[in-house]
Amino acid sequence: MRTRRNGWALAGASALVVALLAASLLTGEFDIFSSEFGAEMFAISRVPRTVALVLSGAAMAMSGLVMQLLTQNRFVEPTTTGTTEWAGLGLMLMMFFFPSASIMSKMIAAVGFAFIGAMIFFLFLRRVSLRSSLVVPIVGIMLGTVVSAISTFFALYTNMLQSLSVWFAGSFTSVYQGQYEVLWIVLAVVAGVYVIADRLTLAGLGEEYATNLGVNYQQIVLVGTALIALATGVVTVVVGMLPFLGLIVPNLVSMLRGDDMRSNLPWVCLAGIAVVTVCDLLARVVIAPFEMPVSVILGIVGAIVFITLLLKGRHRVSR
Template identity: 75%
Template sequence: MGVLLVAALLAASLFTGVYDIIHAEDGWEMFGKTRVPRTIALVLAGAAMAMSGLVMQLLTQNRFVEPTTTGTTEWAGLGLLLTMFLIPGASVFTRMIGAVISAFVGTMIFFLFLRRVSLRSSLVVPIIGIMLGAVVSAVSTFFALQTDMLQSLTIWFAGNFTSVFEGQWEVLWIVLVVLAIVWVFADCLTVAGLGEDIATNVGLNYNQIMILGTGLIAVASGVVTVVIGQLPFLGLIVPNIVSLFRGDDLRSNLPWVVLVGIAVVTVCDLFARTVIAPFEVPVSVVLGIVGAVVFVALILRGRKRNG
């Protein structure tokens, strides 16, 4: 039933838009060059960010973290900006490499900080991540101002699927490789999520799994940032919804997380396309509003349960 529902949403995405693909002379050509790539991008981006949130929450043992609450997306944006400055004619793949390297470094800095500092409240972790992301974003904005790239930075961080068309989105297929690797190492990542002591006692190389998980998060976040931009709170909403019903086993939850992630981003994109048609609201705005409400609801739920 879930697959059928998502398939219906994707079909609605294919036939939603201002351009009349049925009666226009070049309608089906536009359908193949814009609508199909956009819908595939919805699937891959939704799956990537939902999966990244799930893995990050397991590794940090915290329900409130995901790439946009730990600064990972901001680090990816900084790497993208530096790549564009150093290599003005950089291809999409080259920009992706720069974003991935920067996201990996930033995420490792966040994880190392968590390992060295004892935190009493789980809510402090995303607050620190948001503060770190704000600092990195400030550095990116200052650098963009100095190099006359502020407009490009604004476009990149306003997550939107309008820029997805034939020839610009194909690097998103890398997400499928990331998902396959997560599936293979799902049990190891689940055990690592129980803590370093338990993982070491059962014979798991904790540091290697942490580096692997960080690398997978960096690749997924970097690719989505380059092609789509920022998709806030998606990795926070989806894993928490799934874990409420299915617990914390990564292997059994991964298909559901991917499916719900695709559904959430598709619904938000459809709303963004139709709410002020023929104009379009950035999907990041819709996700930001929905994610903020869910974030507050999770905080209140946790306080009520602990109280």
């Protein structure tokens, strides 16, 4: 009975997400119904944008879930650990030294730097004993700020500040046919996380417990970090920064459904898609006919959720 109820709930959530995606396909200043170029614009712009919403939302939400498991901390995700800042630095260096590089080359550079940044964060956590879990995301934000400052200095020195600002303003306005297809790679991230979900759950119990249960902890951390870096790098190249998405979704799903990672994976993906789609729709209609970067809406919502979680965590600690 419970399995059937969960199945109906998942089907209902999927239908809601499909409705949101349909709204995304039909929302925009260009009239696709009366214009003679409506069908062409629909195929070139609306469909790629909606596909990008699905892939980037699912990828970043799942990246946050994996990172929270590996760090045993609910307050971390790629934008609160400096991972996205490292990906942006790699992208900027590639754009400067190889200005004619393909989008695949830019993605490789962003993924490589994101992996380095994530590993630096994990190594820092292993070497430094932090008494409070609330300090961990603050340390990650500080590390990200340092990397961001380096990127800003480099951008000023090389007259690339406009490129940097475009990256910081994560938006789906530049997503169109021929520029988004690399996002399909994140399906490999989703599949990879699903395959090793049980081992990631065991790794989330800590190195000692995971080792006693027969899991190669170091290997799982390495694979998990590589998956996070791949998703973050790809999304950064195509869309830009999507702040707090990986923080909001896993925490909301966990509060409603508990901490079973394998059964939570579909919910995390659906919730990630729903959140980023709603924020993108708001970004398109708030100041129409102009469009706000979706990162602005996500930043406001994410900051509120982040502060709420911090205050709840602090209240639990004080008790």
